[in-house]
Amino acid sequence: MGKLRQQVSKWMMQNLELPADVVMDLPRITMIGQLHIYIENHRGVKAFSNEQLTLKLKQGTLVIKGSEFVIKTILPEEILLEGTIASVDFEND
Amino acid sequence: MKSKWKNVKGYVRVEIIGQESSSFINKCIQSGIQIWDIHPLDKDRVLVSISVTEVRKVKTILKENKLKIRIKEKKGTPFLLKRMWKRNGFILGMLSFIFVLFLLSNMIWNINVTGANPKTEYELRKAAVEIGVTKGKFIFLLPNVREIQRELTEKMENVTWIGVTQHGTSYRFEVVEKEIPETKQTTGPRHLVATKQAVIHSVFVEKGQPVVRANDYVKKGSLLVSGLIGKEKKPELVSAKGEIWGEVWYQTEVEVPLNTSFQTYTGKYKNRHYVSLFGLELPVYGFSDGEFQDKTETLNETPLYLAKWKMPISYIKKEIRETDGVKRSYTKAEAIEVGKQMAKKELAKKVPDDAKIKGEKVWQQNVSNGKVKITMLYQVIENIASEQPIPIQQGE
Numbered sequence: 001m002g003k004l005r006q007q008v009s010k011w012m013m014q015n016l017e018l019p020a021d022v023v024m025d026l027p028r029i030t031m032i033g034q035l036h037i038y039i040e041n042h043r044g045v046k047a048f049s050n051e052q053l054t055l056k057l058k059q060g061t062l063v064i065k066g067s068e069f070v071i072k073t074i075l076p077e078e079i080l081l082e083g084t085i086a087s088v089d090f091e092n093d
Numbered sequence: 094m095k096s097k098w099k100n101v102k103g104y105v106r107v108e109i110i111g112q113e114s115s116s117f118i119n120k121c122i123q124s125g126i127q128i129w130d131i132h133p134l135d136k137d138r139v140l141v142s143i144s145v146t147e148v149r150k151v152k153t154i155l156k157e158n159k160l161k162i163r164i165k166e167k168k169g170t171p172f173l174l175k176r177m178w179k180r181n182g183f184i185l186g187m188l189s190f191i192f193v194l195f196l197l198s199n200m201i202w203n204i205n206v207t208g209a210n211p212k213t214e215y216e217l218r219k220a221a222v223e224i225g226v227t228k229g230k231f232i233f234l235l236p237n238v239r240e241i242q243r244e245l246t247e248k249m250e251n252v253t254w255i256g257v258t259q260h261g262t263s264y265r266f267e268v269v270e271k272e273i274p275e276t277k278q279t280t281g282p283r284h285l286v287a288t289k290q291a292v293i294h295s296v297f298v299e300k301g302q303p304v305v306r307a308n309d310y311v312k313k314g315s316l317l318v319s320g321l322i323g324k325e326k327k328p329e330l331v332s333a334k335g336e337i338w339g340e341v342w343y344q345t346e347v348e349v350p351l352n353t354s355f356q357t358y359t360g361k362y363k364n365r366h367y368v369s370l371f372g373l374e375l376p377v378y379g380f381s382d383g384e385f386q387d388k389t390e391t392l393n394e395t396p397l398y399l400a401k402w403k404m405p406i407s408y409i410k411k412e413i414r415e416t417d418g419v420k421r422s423y424t425k426a427e428a429i430e431v432g433k434q435m436a437k438k439e440l441a442k443k444v445p446d447d448a449k450i451k452g453e454k455v456w457q458q459n460v461s462n463g464k465v466k467i468t469m470l471y472q473v474i475e476n477i478a479s480e481q482p483i484p485i486q487q488g489e
Contacts, residue, residue, distance in 0.1 A: 044122070045115040050133045054115075071131035076122050 025058050034085045037064060040078050053081055060092040099129075103145045103169030106130075111160035114139040120154050140165065191399075198398045199232050203263035213252060213270055220248040226264060233395050233408060240393075261401050282330035285318035285478040287311040291339030294474050301333030311339065311477070320483050330483060339477040340451065342470060345439045349432040349465045355419045361385065367409040369394070374409060385415035428465040429458060436469040448475035 006024075013023045021028040021041060030038040039055060039062065046054040046061060050069055055062045069083040109117060114133065121128050126147045132140040143151055155162055177184065204221065206214045221227070224244050225235055235241065242257040245266070249255065256267035285301065293309045301318040305311060317337045321328040365379035391414075396407040423431060433455070440450070450473050457468040 044119045048115045048118065048131070048133060048139075049136070069133065071118075071129070073129050074118060074122060074131065076125075 027055075027057055027062065029062075029088065031085065031088075034066070035082065037081045037085055037088070038078070039081075042077065042079055045074075045079075055079065057090075060090060063087075063089045063091055065089070099142075099144060100169045103167070103171035104142050105145060105148060105164050106140060106142055106166040106168065107148075107151075108134070108163040108165055109139045109141055109155070109160055110137060110163065111158070112137050113158065117154065117158060117160060120158070121151065124150065124154065126150055126154075142168075145169070145171065195397075195399055196231075198262060198400050200262060201226065201228055201230050201232060201235075201264060204228065205263060205265045207265065207267050209252075209266075209268035209270060213249075213268060217245065217249060217252070217255070217266060217268060220245055221266070223248070232259070232262075233397060237393055237395060261398065281332060282320045282483045283332050283480045284316055284320045284483060285333045285335060285337065286481045287313055287315050287317055287337070287339065287477045288479045289313050289339075289341055289477055291341045291477050293317075294338040294340050296335070296337050298333075298335035300331050301335065303335075305337070317478055333480075335478060336476050337478040338474050341473050341475060341477065343440055343443060343473055344456070344468060344470055345436045345443075346466070346468050347432045347435045347439065349423065349428040349435065349467070351425075351428055351460075351463050351465065352420065352422045355421065356387075356389075356416045357419055358389075359415045359417045361415040363413045365411040365413065367411065369405075369407045369409050371405045385413065387416045387418060388413050389416055390414075423465075425460060425465060429455070429467060432458075432465060432467040433469065436467065440469075440471055440473070444473050445475055448473050450474075 009023045012018055013020050020026055025041065027042055028040040030036075041058070042062070043056040043058060046056050048054070048069070048071065051065060051067055053064045053069055053071075055064075064081065064085060065087045066083050066085040069081060072080040072082050074080075114137075117139075118128065118131065126143070128141050128143055130140075130142045134140055152162065204218070204226065206217055209217060221241075224241065226241060236244070238257050238259050241264075242255055245255045245257065246252065251271050252268055253271050254269045256265075256269075258265045258267070290312050291310075293305050293307050293311060295307055296303055296305065296317075298318050301320050302322045303318050304316050311317065318333040318335050320331050320333040322331055323329040363379060363381060363385075366377045367374045368377050369375070391412045393410040393412070394407050395409075397404045433453075437450075437453075450471055452472040454470045455467060456470045457466075459466055
């Protein structure tokens, strides 16, 4: 069932030109150089320290590494992180 | 925008001590508590900003998770005000200084009177006190300068004109006194001559030699009563005195329009009060226009002063008075009647008070351009005698 749904939404995305984040509930990530990272559609904070922020996603996790991290704002589905961002990794588990 | 609200309400920077800071963040989000500026300090300490109104909610979450809280900083307007209130004496002093300066600069400090003799000055000061212009009164509570000038001029009898000017905190009254000329008794030798062309009506001579008789025609300047009496060869000089009544013709022209429209006040009025801030008029009291059909408005502006500077604040009183348009129309006969009365009034201005009107006559009357034009002729009996001194001839 889930597989069918995924296929339908993928088809919709490709053929109806709908934005992928809306259709498939994926995170939308906006970065400004290394300074800011803005993530929409996250599912909560897993771990947070000076050098690393781990966010839950609908599928898997997002690991952001860098230094001097500060969470500027956090809302149920949005997060704005400041600092020096070194890498953004998707981990599927 | 959002951050400004945070400042208005006030917020605290707190340290959350304990493991699992991420679960605390998640809990806060789930229960709808706004947190921001999250600084991880080390493994089990996180610095967080929380709005003052939500601190209590956060505390219950902390208890559940066995975390500790330590308040580091208090920020925002409520805390700033609290800190400022500690120095309230200073602020109150500053405010009261400005307030006192403001009051004092809107007070009358001095009243100068120039151009009046002591008696008039005393009366003027008394009249000024009656209408409330005294030292120590607030200027903004008084009527404006024009009004004061009008009232004072009305009250003072022996004064032609009073000029009221306001220089900051002092008023200056400039007075022009009425000069009543003293009637001089001329006692030197003189003749009586005619002031105007007339037919003599009656002659009363107290002193001197009458030259004319009743029904004589005299021109302007002709001799009426001679100051030379006695024998022709050796005349004696006297001061001629007497009344010579002559019949004089006066011609007055008046024009009476048949249709006139007037504006009269019905007596109904409404006052509106405004405070003007930088030219913006804010209504304070009196909001209705009175719903008058026809009206006239008068504005009375009283600016406030701080020291010598005019403040951008002023008090404005707007008077709205209802007017009534009255149309008056005369028939031709009525217009002539009114014209006659007007002509008589005109005449009364020209002739001396003791003159008698012997007869009147409508000389000409015509109607043109909606106006009745009347020329009246009057026969007036008045005293036409005036004194003329006799030059003393030298060398006789």
